[in-house]
Amino acid sequence: MIVIPGSASPGLSQKIAKITNCEIASVERKRFPDGEMYIRIGSEIGGKDAVIVQSTTSDEKILEAILLCDATREANARKIIFVAPYFGYARQDKVFKQGEAISARAIARAIQANCDAFLSVDLHANTVIKWFTIPAFEVSAIPCVAGYFKGKKIDVIVSPDKGGIERVKRTSELSGIPYIHLDKVRLDGHTVTIKLPDYDFKGKNVVIVDDIISTGGTIKTAAKQMLDAGAKSVSCGCTHGLFLGNSGNELASLCTEVIASDTIETRFSSYSVAEEIARAISGII
Numbered sequence: 001m002i003v004i005p006g007s008a009s010p011g012l013s014q015k016i017a018k019i020t021n022c023e024i025a026s027v028e029r030k031r032f033p034d035g036e037m038y039i040r041i042g043s044e045i046g047g048k049d050a051v052i053v054q055s056t057t058s059d060e061k062i063l064e065a066i067l068l069c070d071a072t073r074e075a076n077a078r079k080i081i082f083v084a085p086y087f088g089y090a091r092q093d094k095v096f097k098q099g100e101a102i103s104a105r106a107i108a109r110a111i112q113a114n115c116d117a118f119l120s121v122d123l124h125a126n127t128v129i130k131w132f133t134i135p136a137f138e139v140s141a142i143p144c145v146a147g148y149f150k151g152k153k154i155d156v157i158v159s160p161d162k163g164g165i166e167r168v169k170r171t172s173e174l175s176g177i178p179y180i181h182l183d184k185v186r187l188d189g190h191t192v193t194i195k196l197p198d199y200d201f202k203g204k205n206v207v208i209v210d211d212i213i214s215t216g217g218t219i220k221t222a223a224k225q226m227l228d229a230g231a232k233s234v235s236c237g238c239t240h241g242l243f244l245g246n247s248g249n250e251l252a253s254l255c256t257e258v259i260a261s262d263t264i265e266t267r268f269s270s271y272s273v274a275e276e277i278a279r280a281i282s283g284i285i
């Protein structure tokens, strides 16, 4: 087996290669004078199982993913597994207003054209899996988040919205820390309102657990309200930390701890999903 590292996931690719004890491919990337992207896999991959690891965090990374899949197929890899630790565009998984594209489906179709299996971590909507006609799998970072906070002095795990109840329930089961949920209403891409439940936050050490931190609006609003309600400390843990704009710094000044996985590699990547991905890959190959 050989791991082909996408430019969005260099560290995680290295970790997966190390755990699975396999080589990592060299990839040449450049731009043509007109800005078009050039990809070349420099390592021999013919007849090998190839694992491409690329979080699709931006349009550029999606294009790179498509070219990596094509180059891998062209080089006659035996089986191609595409790992999107973070699968972007997952939020648009249906038509909300007539005339819209189903972006998650469009990206899934483009990627699967040249791979044999797909693997991701904590998909925003698990309906995304159904857009793949090749075998598609999902692993969860929840055990890692639960393990990180287990044994720390945390009184309650909080989901910022009803949609995250199953996530905090599972985190609670694995860590032994009780959970509650808040009620979030999204007003626009940057703004949310949060209603706190009938819970006494005074003196409590709280951890907010979410799947994605994007603009940070959700966590900032929730953290401020719980601190105003008397919480002693608020930390937050997520799988995918996009930390758009200055939100990383803002959250770091508000929260005691801000942790995210390495599905998106940032300074907040405090834990790795490499073991989970490696285990899943060994079940697919």
Ligand code: R5P
Pocket: 160, 163, 164, 189, 190, 192, 210, 211, 212, 213, 214, 215, 216, 217, 218, 219
């Ligand atoms: C929403 O359903 C998600 O679980 C996250 O709460 C959301 O994506 C966070 O976005 P932001 O950081 O922009 O508030």
